[in-house]
Amino acid sequence: MxxxxxxxxxxxxxxxxxxxxxxxxxxxxxxxxxxxxxxxxxxxxxxxxxxxxxxxxxxxxxxxxxxxxxxxxxxxxxxxxxxxxxxxxxxxxxxxxxxxxxxxxxxxxxxxxxxxxxxxxxxxxxxxxxxxxxxxxxxxxxxxxxxxxxxxxxxxxxxxxxxxxxxxxxxxxxxxxxxxxxxxxxxxxxxxxxxxxxxxxxxxxxxxxxxxxxxxxxxxxxxxxxxxxxxxxxxxxxxxIGSPGMNILPCRVDGATAYIGDEAVALSRAYRALPQSQRIELGIRPEFLRLQHKGAGLPVRLRRIDDIGRARIARVEMSGRPLTASVPDDITIEGDEAALAFDPHHVHIYADGHLVAGEAAGGQVR
Incomplete structure (x- = not known):
C-alpha cells in the first residue's frame, strides 16, 4: 500500500x-x-x-x-x-x-x-x-x-x-x-x-x-x-457531470446581475468587472432551473417536455439559446409560452471556462 x-x-x-x-x-x-x-x-x-x-x-x-x-x-x-x-x-x-x-x-x-x-x-x-x-x-x-x-x-x-x-x-x-x-x-x-x-x-x-x-x-x-x-x-x-449536463450560456455580468441577451438573472453574489477580452458564461444545472407559467420568471419558448421516469425535463429557448430545466410536478403548460425561475444560489459565472469567485455580502470572496 x-x-x-x-x-x-x-x-x-x-x-x-x-x-x-x-x-x-x-x-x-x-x-x-x-x-x-x-x-x-x-x-x-x-x-x-x-x-x-x-x-x-x-x-x-x-x-x-x-x-x-x-x-x-x-x-x-x-x-x-x-x-x-x-x-x-x-x-x-x-x-x-x-x-x-x-x-x-x-x-x-x-x-x-x-x-x-x-x-x-x-x-x-x-x-x-x-x-x-x-x-x-x-x-x-x-x-x-x-x-x-x-x-x-x-x-x-x-x-x-x-x-x-x-x-x-x-x-x-x-x-x-x-x-x-x-x-x-x-x-x-x-x-x-x-x-x-x-x-x-x-x-x-x-x-x-x-x-x-x-x-x-x-x-x-x-x-x-x-x-x-x-x-x-x-x-x-x-x-x-450530470444528465443532462449543466446549461452553459454566454452572458455579461454587472455586479450582482448577469444578462443573457436582454434578460436579467439575479446572482447571489456580486462580481468585479470582468475583462471584455475573456469569454464570460453563466452556468446552472437543470435541477436548479424550474419551468414556470408565463409571467412567473424569465420568458422562454417551450419546445418539448421529456419524461425520463424519475423526472420531467423541459427543452426551452431563451434569447435564442437552448436550455434544459426541471419541471415541477404541479406544472402543466399549454402552448409554447412559459418562464424559467433561476435559483441564484446555484448560478456560476465562468471566464474562459474557469469558475470566477464572486463576493458575498460584506465583500467576502466565494
Whole structure:
C-alpha cells in the first residue's frame, strides 16, 4: 500500500514536443493518499489511460517523477512497482479452474498454501464466485471471467495500488451496479489504494471518494462527487457531470446581475468587472432551473417536455439559446409560452471556462 505522488508529470508521444499542444498528458502535480478510492474520469482521448499506464510503468513519462511513498519509481519496470492491474477485457487462464486462477498470483510469490487457500476463499466470497471455484474458466461467461480478473487483482494484500482500466466494459448493465458496490465494499475492507479509469460518470461517482476529471490531456478538477456537481471549477466539468449536463450560456455580468441577451438573472453574489477580452458564461444545472407559467420568471419558448421516469425535463429557448430545466410536478403548460425561475444560489459565472469567485455580502470572496 502506498501514497502515490505525481511530480511535474507530463507526456508526449512525439519525440520533440514544442508546446502544450504536443502533449497527450499536460503537466500534472497530484497526490493520491494511501488507501483512497480514486477515479480518472473523462472522454476517450483525454489522457486518462496514458496517465494510468505511466503509474503502472507501461509508459515512461517525457518529464516529471512518480513516487510511491517517498520512493522514486519513475524508471522502474511494472514488475518492480508491486501493483495489480485489471484491464478492460478479461485476463484469465482458460485451462485453469477459477480457484487456480485466483491463487496464481499468490502461488507465483511463494505464499504458503494455507494462507493462499484462505485468501482465495475470501475473495471468491466477496465476488460471489464460490459456486464456480472448481469449474474451468473456459466454460464461463465473459461476465464471470471478468470477475476472475478482478479477483486476481484483489487477491494480493501487499500491493501498493490496484489500477482498473475500464474493467466493467464487458459486464452486462444489470450487473454493473452490483459489481461497483462490491468493489466499494472490498475497498473499505482491504484499505488499498485503488485508481479506476472510466469515461462513465456513474461508475466514477459511485466508486470513488475523489474524482479526477480530465479534458484534452489536462486535469480540470479534482473533488468529491458532491463538489463536482455543486461547484464545477470548469465549464467542461459542469457539462460532462450530470444528465443532462449543466446549461452553459454566454452572458455579461454587472455586479450582482448577469444578462443573457436582454434578460436579467439575479446572482447571489456580486462580481468585479470582468475583462471584455475573456469569454464570460453563466452556468446552472437543470435541477436548479424550474419551468414556470408565463409571467412567473424569465420568458422562454417551450419546445418539448421529456419524461425520463424519475423526472420531467423541459427543452426551452431563451434569447435564442437552448436550455434544459426541471419541471415541477404541479406544472402543466399549454402552448409554447412559459418562464424559467433561476435559483441564484446555484448560478456560476465562468471566464474562459474557469469558475470566477464572486463576493458575498460584506465583500467576502466565494
Amino acid at each position: 502506498a501514497r502515490i505522488t505525481l511530480d511535474h508529470l507530463a507526456h508526449a508521444y512525439r519525440p520533440d514536443p514544442q508546446g502544450p499542444q504536443d502533449y497527450a498528458l499536460k503537466e500534472i502535480n497530484h497526490v493520491w493518499s494511501q488507501g483512497g478510492a480514486y477515479a480518472l474520469l473523462g472522454p476517450s482521448g483525454c489522457g486518462k489511460t496514458t496517465l494510468l499506464n505511466i503509474i503502472s510503468g507501461l509508459v515512461r513519462p517525457t518529464r516529471g517523477r512518480i513516487l510511491f511513498d517517498d520512493r522514486d519509481v519513475t524508471d522502474l519496470p511494472t514488475e518492480a512497482r508491486n501493483i495489480a492491474q485489471v484491464f478492460q477485457f478479461p485476463v484469465v487462464y482458460d485451462t485453469m479452474t477459477v480457484r487456480e486462477n485466483l491463487a496464481f498470483p499468490l502461488k507465483n510469490r511463494g505464499v504458503p498454501r494455507e494462507r493462499t487457500a484462505s485468501r482465495v476463499e475470501e475473495i471468491a466470497r466477496l465476488l460471489d464466485l464460490g459456486r464456480v471455484l472448481d469449474r474451468k474458466a473456459s466454460n464461463l461467461t465473459a461476465d464471470m471471467k471478468q470477475k476472475i480478473s478482478l479477483g486476481r487483482g484483489l487477491v494480493r494484500s501487499d500491493v501498493s495500488a490496484i489500477l482498473f482500466d475500464e474493467p466493467l466494459t464487458v459486464i452486462d448493465p444489470h450487473l454493473k451496479w452490483q459489481l461497483r458496490s462490491t468493489l466499494k465494499e472490498i475497498h473499505r475492507a482491504l484499505d488499498i489504494t485503488m485508481i479506476y479509469v472510466t469515461h462513465d460518470q456513474t461508475e466514477a461517482l459511485t466508486f470513488a471518494d475523489k474524482v479526477v476529471v480530465m479534458h484534452d490531456g489536462a486535469v480540470v478538477q479534482t473533488g468529491t462527487p458532491e463538489e463536482l456537481f455543486e461547484r464545477p471549477a470548469h465549464t467542461f466539468v459542469g457539462h460532462f
